[in-house]
Amino acid sequence: MARVVVDVMLKPEILDPQGQAVANALPRLGVNDISSVRIGRRIEIEFDGEPDLETAREIADKLLANPVIEDFSIRVDEPAGDSAPMSA
Amino acid sequence: MRIGVVTFPGSLDDGDAARAVRIAGGEAVRLWHGDPDLHGVDAVVLPGGFSYGDALRCGAIARFAPVMESVADAARGGLPVLGICNGFQILCEAHLLPGALTRNQHLHFRNRDQHLRIAGTATAWTNSFTEGQEILVPVKNGEGCFVADERTLDELEAEGRVVARYTRGNPNGSQRDIAAITNAAGNVVGIMPHPEHAVEALTGPSLDGLGFFTSALRYLAGSAAGGQLTGGAQR
Numbered sequence: 001m002a003r004v005v006v007d008v009m010l011k012p013e014i015l016d017p018q019g020q021a022v023a024n025a026l027p028r029l030g031v032n033d034i035s036s037v038r039i040g041r042r043i044e045i046e047f048d049g050e051p052d053l054e055t056a057r058e059i060a061d062k063l064l065a066n067p068v069i070e071d072f073s074i075r076v077d078e079p080a081g082d083s084a085p086m087s088a
Numbered sequence: 089m090r091i092g093v094v095t096f097p098g099s100l101d102d103g104d105a106a107r108a109v110r111i112a113g114g115e116a117v118r119l120w121h122g123d124p125d126l127h128g129v130d131a132v133v134l135p136g137g138f139s140y141g142d143a144l145r146c147g148a149i150a151r152f153a154p155v156m157e158s159v160a161d162a163a164r165g166g167l168p169v170l171g172i173c174n175g176f177q178i179l180c181e182a183h184l185l186p187g188a189l190t191r192n193q194h195l196h197f198r199n200r201d202q203h204l205r206i207a208g209t210a211t212a213w214t215n216s217f218t219e220g221q222e223i224l225v226p227v228k229n230g231e232g233c234f235v236a237d238e239r240t241l242d243e244l245e246a247e248g249r250v251v252a253r254y255t256r257g258n259p260n261g262s263q264r265d266i267a268a269i270t271n272a273a274g275n276v277v278g279i280m281p282h283p284e285h286a287v288e289a290l291t292g293p294s295l296d297g298l299g300f301f302t303s304a305l306r307y308l309a310g311s312a313a314g315g316q317l318t319g320g321a322q323r
Contacts, residue, residue, distance in 0.1 A: 014235060015190075015193065017191055017193050017195050064144070066145055066181065066188055068180070068187060068188040069235060
């Protein structure tokens with residue numbers, strides 16, 4: 001499958017109040033050894049043919065991420081089998 | 089003077105913005121997101137709301153609407169553009185203004201009457217105010233926290249491009265209490281609170297919002313007369 005995965009994260013210096021809210025809730029689960037939680041966004045792009053990383057990069061740069069506050073990374077999603085996904 | 093008000097899918101305050109233009113003495117011209125033609129307007133207001141459902145990020149998709157290409161080109165040429173709330177977010181996403189608007193620091197939607205201090209009057213939209221004047225207008229946002237890197241913030245301050253600051257309480261955690269900024273030319277202004285909701289005694293907390301719209305009319309009258317009212321760009 002021609003899938004490209006784009007991960008978008010707030011830049012480290014940008015406050016993430018959502019992540020903080022999640023981190024603050026963790027003690028209620030009995031988890032006390034977490035120092036930070038940050039929340040990002042994963043976007044999956046399906047190409048009709050071969051995955052085109054350059055196009056994906058352009059999409060990410062112009063639309064998916066706001067470079068003022070966010071960083072992104074891009075990778076081709078390898079078909080299952082190469083690396084077995086972890087089951088929950 | 090003809091002031092265009094753009095309607096995107098999800099715009100909420102386009103009606104109030106058009107009404108504010110009329111009360112200020114201008115002619116409101118309704119513009120449509122899918123129509124790149126600006127119909128010869130003298131200025132444009134990008135209203136508040138949730139354009140395209142705020143999908144992805146506030147303003148991120150509206151930026152690519154056909155009308156926005158024309159607005160961006162005209163803004164670079166000196167057309168007065170006011171972005172209110174979602175309109176401010178769109179102007180940042182379109183890189184017509186620096187910085188970005190992020191989730192309120194306390195994660196709550198804030199809806200209240202808000203005191204602002206006018207910090208910059210050399211713009212097409214604030215020349216009717218006096219420096220340091222305190223005004224009261226509604227604020228209503230979930231993602232109104234203005235952020236930019238330190239260098240950009242310092243630049244905005246040094247160049248007098250902070251147009252208004254929150255006073256008597258910062259509703260969303262915006263850096264340096266910034267509520268409104270302008271571009272270097274002074275023709276493009278983005279403001280998070282809602283001046284268009286403070287133009288009539290019946291519905292608003294004050295009439296202070298009217299000043300933004302009368303400023304634009306005054307600026308345009310000055311431009312038409314060949315004078316230069318503000319430090320802003322000429323069309």
